[in-house]
Amino acid sequence: MPRPVPVSLNEGAPLAARFHAVRALTEALAAPLSEADATIQSMEDASPTKWHLAHVTWFWETFLLRDNLPDYRLFNERWPFIFNSYYEAEGERIARFSRGMLSRPTMAEIVEWRAHVDQAMTPLFEREDLVPLIELGLAHEQQHQELLLTDIKHALFQNPLGPAMWDGASPRAAAQADGWYAHPGGVARVGHQASGFAFDNEGPAHRVLLEPFELSARLVTNREWDEFIVDGGYQSAGLWLSDGWAWVKREGICAPLYWHEGDQFTHVGWQARDPDAPVTHISYFEADAFATWAGCRLPTEFEWEAIARGQEGEAAAHDPAAGNQIDTAAPPMPRGSAGLFGDAWQYTRSAYLPYPRFKPAAGAVGEYNGKFMSGQVVLRGASCATPRGHSRASYRNFFYPHQRWQFTGLRLAKDL
Amino acid sequence: MPRPVPVSLNEGAPLAARFHAVRALTEALAAPLSEADATIQSMEDASPTKWHLAHVTWFWETFLLRDNLPDYRLFNERWPFIFNSYYEAEGERIARFSRGMLSRPTMAEIVEWRAHVDQAMTPLFEREDLVPLIELGLAHEQQHQELLLTDIKHALFQNPLGPAMWDGASPRAAAQADGWYAHPGGVARVGHQASGFAFDNEGPAHRVLLEPFELSARLVTNREWDEFIVDGGYQSAGLWLSDGWAWVKREGICAPLYWHEGDQFTHVGWQARDPDAPVTHISYFEADAFATWAGCRLPTEFEWEAIARGQEGEAAAHDPAAGNQIDTAAPPMPRGSAGLFGDAWQYTRSAYLPYPRFKPAAGAVGEYNGKFMSGQVVLRGASCATPRGHSRASYRNFFYPHQRWQFTGLRLAKDL
């Protein structure tokens, strides 16, 4: 089966149309997978494909249909227990690692549930008061589209046979612009400040003070990472954060995830590694060590955002034409060389913390972002697996410093 | 889908016919399961259904076809790595807990492999020298039939929805005879001594000295186990082996596996527990504590065998008509009340150790039994999930003292 071609719509389209487009993409992404592929779970951090399809549906059913349609009856009363992810306010739920035991319900039953929910949603698109919650639901489902892709990649990687998710060859990387974006320092305004949807963690908008700095115009490549390895990067304690060095020793880390000799595991199976492609699937610890080795540092999330805004403005930040460019597929159209979005999420040295005057929303959806604000680091940009139109200049992605099953990379910064 | 009705043949049938009957039963057992059901693995001790179907086929392909048909080519050269279980002499293999990641190959591919191997076996049934190895292969596949049933039961149990494997209700237990079988003690001859197939660990036949003892004519029932619980059995340190007590405290054990209030999880889902049915799914630690509580003890494996022989003789020990009586299904015909086979494997207090002059076979098949002779205990008899005709008076099953996902029960003994 070939790579799914997403049918998507930009933010200007009617809400109902955008809803159906997002829902359709989720199913298109799952289409190449068998029932068995869609059931397995490779680690606690990842979830089965089938679970993703069900969990996003649970979100719509719970926070939109159940809470706003008086006559709505749950499709199945026992499913919330297994498809709630982490919403304490919604009650007990299955242990995270048991998601991989859910051979039932079947994919067909879940698809039936999806259709049922999609239909039931129709009257709610007229409700002006629900627009923010529906926008949240759309963004939520898009996040799970990316997770679906990274989780199934990790699951298939466990199989010694190296199975492909779909057919096709990896394209060569587009050339990246050289050079550095300079910033003179001073007061910058950051955080979500335009109209349009944003997650609560992107606000409130506020001012920060920046020192003069430069940000690389391009991502670090596989070729550069190879040089880091050859130069003994993984053996040099002095390059690493203390926790990072302990992690390297404990886990026997000696290369990015998915690397094996000259090859790299991808959605189309094992492929020769493209030296010019941005390095991906690295941890924060690795990104930080590389930056130290290169005589640079990681940018702060606000430095990154200041450059992104200077170039693109909030609305255009994530090129809506850039598509869902899953790692193994040729981009449907060239991205601007100046773009900070696409290819890989970029580590910043900023911890994931609340902005001044941040308040989580009331109710269960208030658990969406705020409660994760400890121990994680902020990544900015977007990756080849991020749905088109999903990210923006104020977007804050976040992961623990050892995690690397996402398409994570880095862009160097230095002081001026 | 209803419970599979096994078509089976006794030992007198032609070897080829018996081969095809055993192979067919394996597939019949898997038939009610979806691709997803057949892929999941609930713990390191258990394997996916699909893996069982493939592993037994690997056994035939490796030890019969590859080793004895000069022109035979492997169906797939990369599959031995994933379907070898524990044969060190056959090379490296996938980590045991990764068996649950094998969404590929598909069930259809494995069934195709099975057919290919079945066909290729035809010339080998003529080879007199291969009869012992083919008998071993049949017994091996039958063991995996039982594991398939206990493993999938454990996997489905993880699902909060409590799915059934097939339709139908649990039958009431047949009445068990009361009373005790007495033995006067003295020299008994034990171990495999008749013609016909036996595993290497059942021999050599040898003599042992027994003290006078009695063995209960019946298995301990759920009702008696309830009394043990009500009497504080799981709270009384003095009843337990030290390792058993530590296990109870560490794991929070307070009932047999699969018990929840008055119900019990079965292959047809959650069912009201039958108080007259033999208790099953207990650990050695629990069996030993119960026996102590009851003022009795567990028998040794030789006491058990002496009684079994006295009653049935080796050849008839496991009633060939008793069928594959999976826990939830009515037995196709009554078993003799005196039978020691069926319903549940019975714990003995004997450690699983080699008999005098035991020597493992040469080559990889020598790893079949001998290398497991430490840390495990012997169980005798057969369970409702044991294929008909598989067990016998000298049969030695073995598990670690904490394991309880098999149909394990107990029969009391006492000194005279």
Next chain:
Amino acid sequence: MPRPVPVSLNEGAPLAARFHAVRALTEALAAPLSEADATIQSMEDASPTKWHLAHVTWFWETFLLRDNLPDYRLFNERWPFIFNSYYEAEGERIARFSRGMLSRPTMAEIVEWRAHVDQAMTPLFEREDLVPLIELGLAHEQQHQELLLTDIKHALFQNPLGPAMWDGASPRAAAQADGWYAHPGGVARVGHQASGFAFDNEGPAHRVLLEPFELSARLVTNREWDEFIVDGGYQSAGLWLSDGWAWVKREGICAPLYWHEGDQFTHVGWQARDPDAPVTHISYFEADAFATWAGCRLPTEFEWEAIARGQEGEAAAHDPAAGNQIDTAAPPMPRGSAGLFGDAWQYTRSAYLPYPRFKPAAGAVGEYNGKFMSGQVVLRGASCATPRGHSRASYRNFFYPHQRWQFTGLRLAKDL
């Protein structure tokens, strides 16, 4: 034995005199302990008293004597392996958790080593170029004085007999001023900017933008913490960070460390808890949950510093007369009610990260602070166990969010 009375000197005293005062205090703190007390290690985070005495001596011997006295010979060539803490550039060292196995060398041998090193240091006090390194050594030894006190408290706590470290009763807490310090927001200058010693992580000084806020004039007390408990604080998932809630469930946390019913374990054994004393021995997770429960939040480290500077100025920040006020002892003189130092380290919501343009020092001492800049949170102020004169307004202490064996407390903040 009574509580040790520290003989200390302020920063204006001659360097040699200050050196000998610091060295003497370390030994005075260890004086009440037996050889056995000084040897045990209760967890990987903590070190034996004897190890602290030796490690600080290793620091002087390595970075001062060995590197700067051409003829100096190591007191014992095998000791660096066991008394190096974490300096990768100084070579391999004993696993951290094995420090508790060091019954040898004896305390007497370590004291002899201390005297030897103290004597050998004499010529180096004349060396102007070494002043910064000697100041670092003094600050380092003072940090270990505090760790010695918190580590031995944790070790003695493991003993069911509840042994006291020295005699005497816990004093009642001094009354704390009520009210809030208000700050109008705007640009504040933070980081070490005065003359005098500071750790590298306190600089470079730089400007930050603050929003208007208030900081409580007092620390949260045991009485308030009791109210939090009674109100179900430890059972309300909604108050907690996600990682914090997982920690509460996993570890069964239901009160601060060292609490048992109405009592609290202290250096003089189990004592009735003083409701007016500041709460101590809480984790970041607990501090954050409490602040949420109280309708407030934790301050950022820069908010804290701005208030501290407004009140005291850098030089006077940590009252040199305030003494080493180990938790169980009456303070030798009253502290100003406006003081932010003493009693307990105060959690901030700031992650421990490098300041703009921060560069670690070259060589092994560059490992002092920089490599720990991931996963930890900043605490400000000083505790009852912090040596007098050690802290200051720019001082950054740091721990992992689950740790609580230090004297850690909190001071609330809120937006204006």
Next chain:
Amino acid sequence: MPRPVPVSLNEGAPLAARFHAVRALTEALAAPLSEADATIQSMEDASPTKWHLAHVTWFWETFLLRDNLPDYRLFNERWPFIFNSYYEAEGERIARFSRGMLSRPTMAEIVEWRAHVDQAMTPLFEREDLVPLIELGLAHEQQHQELLLTDIKHALFQNPLGPAMWDGASPRAAAQADGWYAHPGGVARVGHQASGFAFDNEGPAHRVLLEPFELSARLVTNREWDEFIVDGGYQSAGLWLSDGWAWVKREGICAPLYWHEGDQFTHVGWQARDPDAPVTHISYFEADAFATWAGCRLPTEFEWEAIARGQEGEAAAHDPAAGNQIDTAAPPMPRGSAGLFGDAWQYTRSAYLPYPRFKPAAGAVGEYNGKFMSGQVVLRGASCATPRGHSRASYRNFFYPHQRWQFTGLRLAKDL
């Protein structure tokens, strides 16, 4: 300090005299150690020296003084909680791994307790009914003498400085007789059957059937073990039990415990290994693999006992003149080349299980042996650390198959 010279007495001496001799030896063994040495605990399996001194005293105080002297008052009411080892019937107790946190009570306090108990015991030596319990107490304290020696060896081994417990050099091993003891098979009587003390697990005496076999007249030596290593013994899966091979891989085992290159850690520190000395500090897994490699097997415990009885008779089995010949010390007098006692405990292939009609004693002392009868293997003989006169032909020592901090070795057997 030199090695302690035990003053001991054989079984014919008056009970009170034997009591005092045993008590004195315990203290003599601890005499070379500092308070710190005596406090540390290197692993859960081992206990601190000080704890051993206290625990055996708890045994006397509890089961003799408290239970039989109406007016006796406990020396300290809180100590039973920390010095009870595993007697559930005696109530809750400190977690096993926390024994290493007991810097208090001090050695002096424990010695004072010992003297108090010793004095209080005087009237009980007249009580005929208590003789069996006093004999049990003596045997118990002797067992802890051996544990004291093996536990402190393990603790000192953790110290990179390789400290010695006492002065002196390791003697060369005495020559061992070559050859094999042959046994014709048949019925043998085993178990304790003479007068004199024995543990409950040594009875009841009963008959067993033996096949003809041979038992080596000597223990396997370090030289032979070196050959096993050179021949790839630790790399050859085929030699190992399955659990053993998993243990080798998981723990990275490649030599006996305490070996490092040509040296061996002993009570007098690191010493060159004597190739002619019996190998010690091996696990059951290693012993079994070696026997397989050598084309032999381990004996059963009854084979061993049959040979031991044939040669020595029960009473003389453990030469009372052989002394407490701690590994590093010259034996005070030569042992007979035919002796099966001394040097090393010898693995058998027998699981540690109850003899026919075995019943544990009533009350707490019934927990002494019976509850450990799962998962362990029987060792026979005695080691260089076993107190003189402690062992006998029916003596059953037992450990888990992976443990090796005791002086464990092996003697080969083969079928005839």
